Amino acid sequence: MPRKPAYDRDALIAQARDIFWRHGWAGTSLKDLERELKLKPGSFYAAFGSKDALYAMALERYTQDGVARLTALAEDIGPLAALKTQPQIVIDSSQTPVQACMLAKTFAELQARDHQLAQKASRHMAEMKQCFATLFRQAQQAREIGPDHDPERLAARYQSDLLGLRLSAERSDVNAKEIAADIAADLDQL
Amino acid sequence: MPRKPAYDRDALIAQARDIFWRHGWAGTSLKDLERELKLKPGSFYAAFGSKDALYAMALERYTQDGVARLTALAEDIGPLAALKTQPQIVIDSSQTPVQACMLAKTFAELQARDHQLAQKASRHMAEMKQCFATLFRQAQQAREIGPDHDPERLAARYQSDLLGLRLSAERSDVNAKEIAADIAADLDQL
DNA sequence: TATATACTTGAGTGATCGCTCAAGAAATAC
DNA sequence: GTATTTCTTGAGCGATCACTCAAGTATATA
Structure with a gap:
């Protein structure tokens, strides 16, 4: 009996993630989202509930993709090599909407107001940190460090270091590739 | 003939800087400023012109103070020692409203919208970078590196590294002192 | 004291904020 | 076909945004 939505929900979340990533929480209005996602207010709220709910989904997606990408890379080339390559990847990926980390941007923007999205971003960053720790532990067990x-x-x-690098990479007066190389070089000293 | 303002303009700018620093540009409303600075809208606009103008003054003040503090420290204990101490200073200064750098927060928030305050923040960060470069050059001339x-x-x-450190220092699940120590230790390897 | 010159006050501007909801359109089940 | 259910549409809600301005108040000089 029912009628199917005309949109691809997953694609819309990814698109919303990019908009939020670029412009932040307060910097993205419902008007912005409606225009870019081509959804009228009614459809938007039927689909996602609220701006904050969609933002939370975007954070989730962002983190899942990040962890998956790094994990896959580590299985491909090994834990230490993955950690050494990651700095260069995160700043030359010209497909990404901005260079800075979305979790860091969200956390920095909303932390002082004790917003629930800041807590979510914080938890996701802890998740990523655990991912890094696992790779370092594997590298250690493999005698690579x-x-x-x-x-x-x-x-x-x-x-x-990665958070700093990715923020620095947004600046026109900073040579981010040099910083990325230096971060990678530090890992050889371990 | 005229009447003098009832407020201390410099103190108000410092107070506004702290509010902006904490809550960011979009996160700070005129109502917030009026309440904290105890100024009615009319007085506010007579004194500062606009929210953006006051924000620009706050950025200016923030940078001036930062450069002055580091320069004074370097003259006290030498360039390399100052650079090694700075990481610990910026994260344990419990007088600061938040740990993250105000220039970085401003830049991250407003860069994508090409806001003029993002450009100002960027220029101030370049200023700070030059300050660091000068200290490294002095340390080199002094054969410290x-x-x-x-x-x-x-x-x-x-x-x-400092930008990353200061953002990390806002997180409850991160031991920022360890990171600061590691950054300082790296300078001994030079 | 009289007058000129600010400063202070706060109601109110139009615009935009996130969001609601009733009505119309479309697709399924029968 | 008809009935049912969902999706789509967009006008419009109250609240808040940055900001204005005319009227009132206080302080300087003469």
Whole structure:
């Protein structure tokens, strides 16, 4: 009996993710979303419930894709090689809407207001950090890095460096490739 | 003949800087500013012209203070020591409204919309980077670091690390002191 | 004290915010 | 075909946005 939606829900979430990623939470209005997703307000709310709900879905999608991509890369070329390659990947991927991390942008924007989306972003960043720690641990077990390092600590520093790198990559007066190379080079010192 | 304002303009700019720093550009409303600065709309606009104009003054103040503090520190304890101490300073300064850099937050929030405040923030970050580069150059001339390093490149990496550190320091699941120590330790390898 | 010159006040501007909902259109089941 | 169910549409809700301005108030000089 029912009628099917005229849109591809998954594609719309990915599209919304890119818009939010670019312009942030407050910087993206319902008008923006309606125009880009080609949805009237009624359809929008029937499909996603609210702006915040869609934003949460976008964060989810963003994190899932990120973890999946890095995990796949590590299985391809090994944990340490993946960690060394990641800095260059995240800044030269010209397909990404912006260079800075969406989780970091969300967290920075909404943390002070104690917004639930900031908490969600924080949890997702912890997820990513765990992913890094796992790779460092694997690299250690494979004797690719010294045995005296704490994988959790390496992961925290590495993630911090990546956040800085990706923000720096947005700047026109910074040579991000050099920074990425230097971050990768640091991993050889371990 | 005239009547003097009842407020301390400089103090109000510093107060506005802290509010903007915390909540960002879109996250701070005129109502917020009026309430915190205890100014009615008329006085506000007579004093500062617009929200954006005040934000620009806040950015200016933020940068001036940052450069002055680091420069003074370097004259006290030397360029390399200042660079090594800075990471710990910026994250344990419990007087600061938030840990993340206001220039970085502004840039990240407004860059995609090509807002003039994003450009101003970018210029101020370049200013800070030059400040770092000068210290690295001085450290090199003082034989505190090796002669084969490019001070500009070191400065870019160092600033990137600081941006990451300061954002990480906002997170409850990250030990920022460890990251700060690791950044400082890296400078000994030069 | 008289007057000129600011500063302070707060109601109110049009625009936009996220969001609602009733009515019309379309597709399924029978 | 008809009935039923969902999707689509868009006018419009109250709230808030950055901001204006005329009237009132206080302080300087003369």
